[in-house]
Every structure is written in structure tokens, then in C-alpha cells.
Amino acid sequence: MRAFAALVGRDLARAYSGGSGLLPLIFFLLVATLFPFAVGPDGPLLAKTGGGALWMAALLAALLPVDRLIAPDAESGVLDQLALRGFSEEAVAAAKILAHWLGFGPPLMIAAIPAAALLRLDGATLGRLEAGLALGTPGLAALALGTSALTAGLRGAGALSGLLMLPLAVPLLIFGAGALTGDGSALKLLAATSLLLVAGAPFAAGAALRAVRD
Numbered sequence: 001m002r003a004f005a006a007l008v009g010r011d012l013a014r015a016y017s018g019g020s021g022l023l024p025l026i027f028f029l030l031v032a033t034l035f036p037f038a039v040g041p042d043g044p045l046l047a048k049t050g051g052g053a054l055w056m057a058a059l060l061a062a063l064l065p066v067d068r069l070i071a072p073d074a075e076s077g078v079l080d081q082l083a084l085r086g087f088s089e090e091a092v093a094a095a096k097i098l099a100h101w102l103g104f105g106p107p108l109m110i111a112a113i114p115a116a117a118l119l120r121l122d123g124a125t126l127g128r129l130e131a132g133l134a135l136g137t138p139g140l141a142a143l144a145l146g147t148s149a150l151t152a153g154l155r156g157a158g159a160l161s162g163l164l165m166l167p168l169a170v171p172l173l174i175f176g177a178g179a180l181t182g183d184g185s186a187l188k189l190l191a192a193t194s195l196l197l198v199a200g201a202p203f204a205a206g207a208a209l210r211a212v213r214d
Helices: 002-039 043-063 071-076 078-084 089-118 123-151 157-168 170-179 184-213
Strands: none
Touching (some): 002 089, 043 123, 043 170, 089 184, 157 170
């Protein structure tokens, strides 16, 4: 357990080194700030469309660091060293998923409060948005890590990761936006989809990591 926590702490510290870990948060807030300029000052329209815009921003924020999740460790030989020390690829993948989520999930949930004010979201909608982000961002983190593992070592991995991840994230986006209307079934489907991704991603990413090392 200590070794797992050390892996999580290492990846989390690396994410914030040089300020790069703040990029998803800055991107999220920029979307909330610029969206009213695109839609106009119509309060009801902003309130109706703002939640969906924030979910799209959360999806893209999870994708921003995808090229730094696996590739640096693969290129520097860290994955080989972890394997020699007895860490399974699935455990490494799970640690990276948790570190990635801690790096962008809770900060986005905090940033959603001022973002909701900018987009004229009421308290009830903000509550549903926070609940959806709490349930959906782990799934986004799992998707990002799995995509990063699949594209590690490939040329143009950043663009390819986006092409792979965005279609797979559509169910999370649909259910997350649907939950903003107060539809309890959408929130349950969001939780189920996210849980499925979190449960399956370490195994898919682990297989990809073995292929990267080989």
C-alpha cells in the first residue's frame, strides 16, 4: 500500500511540476469566461447551455496532459524499473489513473463554483453538476490513461489520443449533461459508465504497458 501511495504521489508531484498541472484548471475557467461572449448576455440561454459547456470543458481538460501520462516514463526506463521491483503493469496503471484524477478532478469541482456564477447556473443545477463531475471525472481519468498507454511511443500521439478518447467519452458527456436536468436515471447511468471504465482501464492499460516495454 505504501508503494502504491508513493507511485500516486510521484505522478501527482510530477503533474504539478513547472505549473503544467494547472493547465486543465486554467482551460476550464477560460471556457467558463469566454462562453458568455460567444452566446451573448442572455441569462436564460446561458443557464440552459452553460452546464453542457462545462462538461465539454471537463472532457478536454482531462485530455490536455494525456501525452505526459505514460510516454515520459516509457522513454526514461521508469516502467522497466518498476517491473523489476515487482510492480505489475495493472498496479502502475491504477496508480496513474488515481494520480491523474487527483490532479484535475477535485480542482475542477472547485472551479465549477465560480464557473457556474459566470454562466448563471442556479444552486440546484450547480449541485447536480458537482455530483456529475464527482461521478464522471474518474471515468475521464481512466479513459485518458488508457488512451495514453495505447498511444505511447507513437508519432503524433497527442493528436491520436484525442481522436481515440473523444468518441469513447461521448456516453460520459451525454449522461453528465443529462443529469443537469434533474434526471436521476442519467446520473445513475453516468456512475455505472464511469465505474465500468475505472474497473476496466487498469487491465487494458496494463496490457498496453507490457507492449510498450517489449
